[in-house]
Amino acid sequence: MGNTENAATYNEAVPKTYLNADLHCHSVVSDGTLTPEQLAQRAAARGVELWALTDHDEVGGQHRAAAAAKAAALDYVTGTEISVSYAGRSVHIVGLGFDADNAELTQGLYDTRNGRGPRAREMGRLLEEAGIPGAYEGALRHAGNPELVSRTHFARFLVETGVCSDTYEVFRRYLTEGKPGYVSHVWANLRDAVRWIVDAGGVAVIAHPARYDFSAIEEYALFSEFKQMGGQGVEVITGSHRPHEYVTYAEMAKEFDLAASRGSDFHSPEESQIDLGQLPYLPSQLTPVWKLLQDRIQRA
Known part of the structure; x- marks a missing residue:
């Protein structure tokens, strides 16, 4: 869990929004190694107070996750992570708080993963x-x-x-690009991904923005277009961000008037950089994304 020490240092220095929410993780339904039930138990055992399962381009584990969260006395909100092609790169958009049975969303996700x-x-x-x-x-x-x-x-x-x-x-x-086993793929477009989430009653969030290696102009364009299309959030605290990136994307959230999200991007006990529930807290000057989700949270 390579980011734990950095997280502890950051926690000591930054005013916090005190909710241990983990709104980004993966199960065996996509590319994680634990079942939705095991993830719910792990999240609860590590102090998570609000949880979302966000499998890649898939909502097939949502009903299991919601039931497991209830059994573990854990607040739950629906989630998915949609693969998007933008400016020649693969970008991920997390959806939270949507109707997991929405026909247009489920069809869009099916079409996206079909390739x-x-x-x-x-x-x-x-x-x-x-x-x-x-x-x-x-x-x-x-x-x-x-x-x-x-x-x-x-x-x-x-x-x-x-x-x-x-x-x-x-x-x-x-x-990775240029290596022997890399194959590029055209995923969903940004407008469709945001629309599927919003039309299903959810909140669209840019996942781990520091990972995309965009130029400043490309990143500004991504945030601007995302906001114009109805996107409402950005992951500020994630398992793949470092403390200076927490600060960078806290400022981006304020600049674009986006709610801030928090998620470990946990896949596996053996592989993930940080465990469920172990992230630093969101800075207190940001609007946490769960403020937009109050009527869509399944209460324990």
């Missing part, structure tokens, strides 16, 4: 050309949902077979 199968097979072919046979079949074994075979599942296979020592090495050597 993952051909992409995964092509990744397997390229890795075989690079001297790693059986990668597609190996990744498929690690996928709880065969419609959502992702780079993470390939990474787990390459670690399992000893090709790399950990998943971070796999991404560096094989699964």
